[in-house]
Amino acid sequence: MDKPFYHALKIDEELCIGCSHCMNSCPTEAIRVWNGIASIDEDKCIDCGECAKVCPTTAIYVEEDYFDNIFKYRYRVALIPSVFVGQFPENIKASQIYSVLHKLGFTHVYEVERAVEVLREAVWDYQKEYVDEYPIISSFCPAIVRLIQVKFPSLVDQIMKLNTPSDIAATFYRKKLTDQGLRDNEIGIFYITPCAAKIASIISPVGIEESAVSGVINSNSLYNRVYREIKNETGDICAVPEPTVIHDYKLLWSLNRGESRQAHGRTLAIDGIYNAIEFLEMVENEEVTGIDFLECRACSQSCAGGILNAENRFLIIERLKKRIERNNQKTSDYKSSGIREYKDFLASRIKLGDIPSRSMMMLDADMLKAMQKMKNSQKIEKELPSIDCGACGAPSCKALAEDIVKGNATLSHCIFIQNKLIKNNEINLDTALGIIRNIWGNRSVK
Amino acid sequence: MEFEYKVEGGDFTNAGSASSSVKKTLKKLNVDPKITRKIVVALYEAEVNIVAHAYRGDILVKISPEQINITLTDEGPGIENIEQAMVEGYSTASAKVREMGFGAGMGLANIKKNTDQMNIQSEVGKGTVLSFTNFLS
Numbered sequence: 001m002d003k004p005f006y007h008a009l010k011i012d013e014e015l016c017i018g019c020s021h022c023m024n025s026c027p028t029e030a031i032r033v034w035n036g037i038a039s040i041d042e043d044k045c046i047d048c049g050e051c052a053k054v055c056p057t058t059a060i061y062v063e064e065d066y067f068d069n070i071f072k073y074r075y076r077v078a079l080i081p082s083v084f085v086g087q088f089p090e091n092i093k094a095s096q097i098y099s100v101l102h103k104l105g106f107t108h109v110y111e112v113e114r115a116v117e118v119l120r121e122a123v124w125d126y127q128k129e130y131v132d133e134y135p136i137i138s139s140f141c142p143a144i145v146r147l148i149q150v151k152f153p154s155l156v157d158q159i160m161k162l163n164t165p166s167d168i169a170a171t172f173y174r175k176k177l178t179d180q181g182l183r184d185n186e187i188g189i190f191y192i193t194p195c196a197a198k199i200a201s202i203i204s205p206v207g208i209e210e211s212a213v214s215g216v217i218n219s220n221s222l223y224n225r226v227y228r229e230i231k232n233e234t235g236d237i238c239a240v241p242e243p244t245v246i247h248d249y250k251l252l253w254s255l256n257r258g259e260s261r262q263a264h265g266r267t268l269a270i271d272g273i274y275n276a277i278e279f280l281e282m283v284e285n286e287e288v289t290g291i292d293f294l295e296c297r298a299c300s301q302s303c304a305g306g307i308l309n310a311e312n313r314f315l316i317i318e319r320l321k322k323r324i325e326r327n328n329q330k331t332s333d334y335k336s337s338g339i340r341e342y343k344d345f346l347a348s349r350i351k352l353g354d355i356p357s358r359s360m361m362m363l364d365a366d367m368l369k370a371m372q373k374m375k376n377s378q379k380i381e382k383e384l385p386s387i388d389c390g391a392c393g394a395p396s397c398k399a400l401a402e403d404i405v406k407g408n409a410t411l412s413h414c415i416f417i418q419n420k421l422i423k424n425n426e427i428n429l430d431t432a433l434g435i436i437r438n439i440w441g442n443r444s445v446k
Numbered sequence: 447m448e449f450e451y452k453v454e455g456g457d458f459t460n461a462g463s464a465s466s467s468v469k470k471t472l473k474k475l476n477v478d479p480k481i482t483r484k485i486v487v488a489l490y491e492a493e494v495n496i497v498a499h500a501y502r503g504d505i506l507v508k509i510s511p512e513q514i515n516i517t518l519t520d521e522g523p524g525i526e527n528i529e530q531a532m533v534e535g536y537s538t539a540s541a542k543v544r545e546m547g548f549g550a551g552m553g554l555a556n557i558k559k560n561t562d563q564m565n566i567q568s569e570v571g572k573g574t575v576l577s578f579t580n581f582l583s
Contacts (some may be wrong), residue, residue: 142516153473154483285465286487367511367582369447370475 008062009046009052009201013037015059018441019321020058022051023395027273028360030148032403033393036441044360046146047197048273048298050306055391062308067216067225073188073214073419075177078106079170081190082113082251083303084219087311087322090229094323100229108173112191114337115169116250120262122162122350127264127293135268135283135291136160138259139352142201144276149206152280153357161207165253166191166198170212171349172339188214192222194306197298207352216362223310247327255317256302257295262391265292272300312345373405380404385416412440447471451505453460453496455522461497465490468516475509477582484560485580491553491560492576496520498543499521509547516575524570530556 018036031046033052038059040051050062070076078101085094111368129137139145139160148155170189177397178184189211193199220362250256260267268291270279276296276318282288299305304320305313339346363377364370376396384397392413394400411417412427421427437445449471451464465486489505496503500522508515525531526580531538534555556562561578568574 123486131556153479156479281466281469282462284469284483284486285462285490287462287490357479359473359476359479361470361473365476371511373511374471374474375447423449 005042005045006043006204007047008042008064008196008203009040009045009047009049010061010063011040012059012061015057017057017059019412020390020393021054021056023393024170024390025050025054025158025394027146027277029395029399032408036439036443041360043358044150046143046150047195047200048143048147049196050273052196053437058393062199064193064199064218064221065190067217067221069215070188070190070217074186075108075182075188076106077108077110077170077173077177077189077317078192078217079110079112079166079173079189079213081166081254081303082111082246082253082308082320083194083309083316084192084223085323086304086310087219087223088227088230088319089324090319090326096233097226097228100226100233103229106190108177110169110173110337111246111373112166112169113246113250113253114339115165115172116253117339118346119162119165119168119350120249123160123259123263123293123442124415126160126162133292134158135288136263137280137283137294137296139207139355140164140254140259140295141197141272141297141299141302142206143195143197144296145206145355146197147273147298148277148280149355149358150360151277152284153359155284156355157278158283159355161355163208163350164201165354167202167205167208167212168346168350169339172337172342172346175342175345176338190215190217192217192219193302194219194309195299196307204297204305206223207355208349211347219306219308233278247324251320253323254295255320258302260293260295263293263295266290267293267295269297271297271305272303273298286306290319310423339406363402373402377401377405377444380411383411383417384414389415391415391436391439415446436443447509448492449507451511453500453503453505453518453520455497455501455503455520458497459513461494462508463489464493464507466583468507470510472514473530477514478527481580481582485516486559488557488578488580489516492518492578495553495576496522498539499523503573511582513579513581515577515579516576519575521573524565524572524574525568526570528568561576 016037018038020033020035022038023031023033027050028044028046030041033036048323085097099126101109115149119192137158139162145159148159174187174189175185193216199216202213205211249262256271257269260269270276301313304316362370363373381398381403386397388396392400394403400409404411422429422432433445468489469486500520503518503520506517530536532554557578562581563579565577
């Protein structure tokens with residue numbers, strides 16, 4: 001039996017007003033409203049965070065580790081992606097940011113993108129080896145990997161079976177520290193995440209047994225801590241073991257075209273979950289041919305658009321590019337972290353195992369039953385108004401029809417049907433109001 | 447279960463709508479993703495064939511737990527030499543069609559590759575009936 005899927009997106013029932021914005025924005029139709037509160041179907045959720053983006057009351061939040069959890073470890077590594085640094089205004093030097101991270105309690109700071117140095121070559125080798133499964137779809141974005149598992153099961157074999165920079169970086173850094181004589185169980189590696197999907201992929205990883213990352217801290221909460229310190233700073237910069245001067249393609253890996261520009265052959269980069277869905281539909285039909293490598297990212301502007309970034313995505317990109325320009329002028333300062341020397345050690349970790357499909361589209365596992373349910377749901381759909389008003393607590397008339405045949409809703413949830421039932425004296429007004437109250441809670445019918 | 451679709455010749459913008467719809471249905475019926483993929487690829491090729499070569503056509507999709515059978519009937523110029531049309535890379539597509547990225551001459555060969563049974567009958571000047579079947583177990 002599969003392990004249950006962990007999701008980082010949670011709903012605060014105190015804050016949720018059951019407004020259904022999230023329900024209407026979910027690309028996998030995983031959300032329903034019941035009792036005036038949104039609920040997420042764990043099998044369908046891919047942790048893309050579209051729901052959190054539109055929530056007007058911030059009731060949808062991303063669960064993170066308490067900051068003080070880092071102190072459970074004697075050695076505390078902050079694993080930071082470039083977009084974290086990109087949030088800060090240009091006049092704040094990376095060394096300043098890392099210095100504050102030390103002050104806050106981290107003993108080491110390591111940049112995720114340094115792992116790209118070994119990953120890029122692995123991508124080239126992979127492209128040479130897997131010539132039949134075209135296009136190769138990047139495994140970088142965990143929301144996209146989950147989207148393919150759930151909605152495009154026939155494409156799972158085309159996902160590039162290579163690990164992400166963050167896990168490779170964590171594996172390397174842990175090994176490097178233990179080689180220096182530190183004890184493995186005293187090392188805590190904390191990934192600073194720009195999105196919910198990354199957290200889910202660390203707690204319920206796909207293609208590996210266990211992540212090398214020990215915990216996750218949300219980008220925005222750490223940004224607040226760091227920025228506050230910088231604002232109050234006295235100016236003294238403490239020693240930083242590995243100062244950054246990454247000045248090339250590596251720093252841009254998580255942005256649009258970061259991977260596709262480096263991969264061989266004809267490549268394409270897609271960002272935004274709906275753009276990705278549209279394109280993957282075409283890939284699945286083999287409507288598009290001749291593409292060798294496909295970079296797909298759930299967020300608009302890739303990781304710069306992660307829902308946990310405190311800063312605007314376009315400013316992050318602009319600032320990162322400027323940092324590269326600046327670092328380019330002092331390339332002599334660039335110190336390798338030594339990851340290349342660990343290439344052989346990392347080789348087995350870079351390769352991912354099987355990525356199973358877990359299609360959540362089916363009406364029933366048994367085909368005969370599924371056919372019957374489909375016939376019924378089509379019949380029900382014809383009775384529904386097809387205006388997708390959402391008053392039933394489902395995102396569309398089609399979704400309601402399918403919920404009904406799966407036994408999760410009844411026809412009377414539709415307000416148009418209710419009117420008909422009242423007219424025919426099959427239910428009275430009180431019953432109808434009761435149904436509305438069941439769906440939308442006491443707030444809805446006062 | 448049966449589903450019917452109509453295809454208009456020359457309407458490249460909508461080519462693929464029948465295959466997308468059939469794909470959604472097969473996913474809901476929990477058909478093995480690998481078999482679904484083959485059927486959808488074959489149907490897409492066949493759909494594009496009608497759009498590229500014929501005036502109009504009808505698609506009939508029959509689904510049972512044992513097999514999926516799809517029949518495409520078109521009004522069009524018909525195929526003069528079916529054997530030749532089956533050869534990979536052979537194409538009668540016009541320059542305009544090729545410009546749009548279609549007409550590589552892989553259509554019929556690709557359909558055969560992705561299906562368990564395939565039958566094609568054609569009358570020059572009248573039209574073509576293409577039928578294929580994939581077994582589900």
